[in-house]
Amino acid sequence: RDDLFQTPVDELFSTVMSIVQIQERNKIRVFLRKDPYGRFCYCLAYVPRDIYSTEVRQKIQQVLMDRLKASDCEFWTFFSESVLARVQLILRVDPKNRIDIDPQQLENEVIQACRSWQDDYSALTVETFGEAHGTNVLADFPKGFPAGYRERFAAHSAVVDMQHLLNLSEKNPLVMSFYQPLGQVSGQRELHCKLYHADTPLALSDVLPILENLGLRVLGEFPYRLRHTNGREFWIHDFAFTAAEGLDLDIQQLNDTLQDAFVHIVRGDAENDAFNRLVLTAGLPWRDVALLRAYARYLKQIRLGFDLGYIASTLNNHTDIARELTRLFKTRFYLARKLSGDDLDDKQQRLEHAILAALDDVQVLNEDRILRRYLDLIKATLRTNFYQTDANGQNKSYFSFKFNPHLIPELPKPVPKFEIFVYSPRVE
Structure with a gap:
């Protein structure tokens, strides 16, 4: 109500018309108004209710505080029968700071900050596989990747993993991929490898002796399950490990030589014993x-x-x-x-x-x-x-x-x- 009386009529007309034009569409809109004395900024943000959360509100707040160089922020959230939640934010700013804000750019930044992991994954999948195939992939795995996976990996990693899962076949029932975590502190020698497998999870008691005989010390394992619409299950096992002391590991060599060895040992083409360490050493x-x-x-x-x-x-x-x-x-x-x-x-x-x-x-x-x-x-x-x-x-x-x-x-x-x-x- 305060906003209603304090806003100049022209600005109020423009804002109200824009709010009306949102209708009931699932989109994010941001409307900003400055206090004539330059001490406060008033913001109205409309966010689709199904993606609204405390985390989303904090992201919006962070973008506004960074751009407006605000020292403090208060907010009120309003839910109604509408598909949109409305957040009103009042930000305290320093009147000495003359900041020119482009409202459109600010709104785009808020939209980008509120993008979910699933949004990024869907966009990257369509971009990587092409529109027709990418849409089919998203439809084939409607639940996508589990929450634990989304917590640990970025969306672009998921697209790479999906490519590996789609490459699984009767002839190629197991795929292995080595990688080094991006945020790893220099000097750490921890490596990761992902194993991709269909239908059943790989038993740890089968996999660990093979990896250890290859000269890898396993530190931990994280399994993730994906379900296809036809009921088939796909598994990603993420292993963290270190190699024996004094070994300088080349990930490219690991991906080629070690993956080949691992797959043949699992198949039973090669014995699982200490000789396998020669693959690495x-x-x-x-x-x-x-x-x-x-x-x-x-x-x-x-x-x-x-x-x-x-x-x-x-x-x-x-x-x-x-x-x-x-x-x-x-x-x-x-x-x-x-x-x-x-x-x-x-x-x-x-x-x-x-x-x-x-x-x-x-x-x-x-x-x-x-x-x-x-x-x-x-x-x-x-x-x-x-x-x-x-x-x-x-x-x-x-x-x-x-x-x-x-x-x-x-x-x-x-x-x-x-x-x-x-x-x-x-x-x-």
């Missing part, structure tokens, strides 16, 4: 790690006298030699198809010399024995199916090696003329 793909594991299984069979855990830790202690051993194997059985005889011999000899030179620096006698035996086994391998593909062009699920046992020192007698050793997780 040596940067080896999961199949190269499986190759070293297969040779370790053979070492066990010929009674070298060390358990698999010790052999794995030996390779992890000497990642440079582990890498060179896989390079030597690749040279003998993959590059052999591409290089001429002299080039191949020269390359093999140089790799052997490099491995032997590195072995001179190995301090522990048992570790030296294990690594030299690896070198002997690779040199004693005559043929392998490691690089063969099946009828569909996929790598075979098992490895077979044809050995010349006479080239392997300390082999238990009787020594056969040839031996074919077959390895696969299923055999084990």
Whole structure:
């Protein structure tokens, strides 16, 4: 009522007509009037009732106080049958401050401040997927992301996560993505990874041993569920972890090599043991790690006298030699198809010399024995199916090696003329 009598007639007419024109539309409007003496500003804000909350009112108040350089603010909120809530705010300002405010710009700032997470997500989804596909995505997940997710992640992260969820298929039932939190204090070594999975949540007792064997110390896990209109459930598991001391992690490498390894371990294509740490420490793909594991299984069979855990830790202690051993194997059985005889011999000899030179620096006698035996086994391998593909062009699920046992020192007698050793997780 005070506003009604204090406002000049022209200004009052303009404001009243604008309020009438809102009708019952869900939109935010802001009307500002200055006190003739310059000590107060009077503001009327109309906000859709379904988005109005204390938080929204505080955002409006903050924008007004910042722009008007106000020292104090009082407010009254009025609810009626209308779809709009009305907030009246009186702001105390310093008459010495002459501030020119553009009412339209101020209103736009208030609208922007009141935008909800869901508004941003909807706009970004349509922008990313295109109008037709984006609208379908929003309709397919009507409840969107759960409140816990919205609390922790920005809307643009949700769009990226939705892309990963939509990429899930029978052929690709699990997707993994590594990221570093934006607000992380420099010096912290905490990393996060998200696992995307359909239908059922991943059991922690299955996932944790895999991540720990890959050399990651899990600090916490946060699961989020999304429900499709067809009733199907999608899960996002967010893991926080640190890596072993002294490791400089490259997120891009993690996303490529580690994701590939994790997916194949979950599927059962690779065993879940300490050898998997080589993916991180040596940067080896999961199949190269499986190759070293297969040779370790053979070492066990010929009674070298060390358990698999010790052999794995030996390779992890000497990642440079582990890498060179896989390079030597690749040279003998993959590059052999591409290089001429002299080039191949020269390359093999140089790799052997490099491995032997590195072995001179190995301090522990048992570790030296294990690594030299690896070198002997690779040199004693005559043929392998490691690089063969099946009828569909996929790598075979098992490895077979044809050995010349006479080239392997300390082999238990009787020594056969040839031996074919077959390895696969299923055999084990």
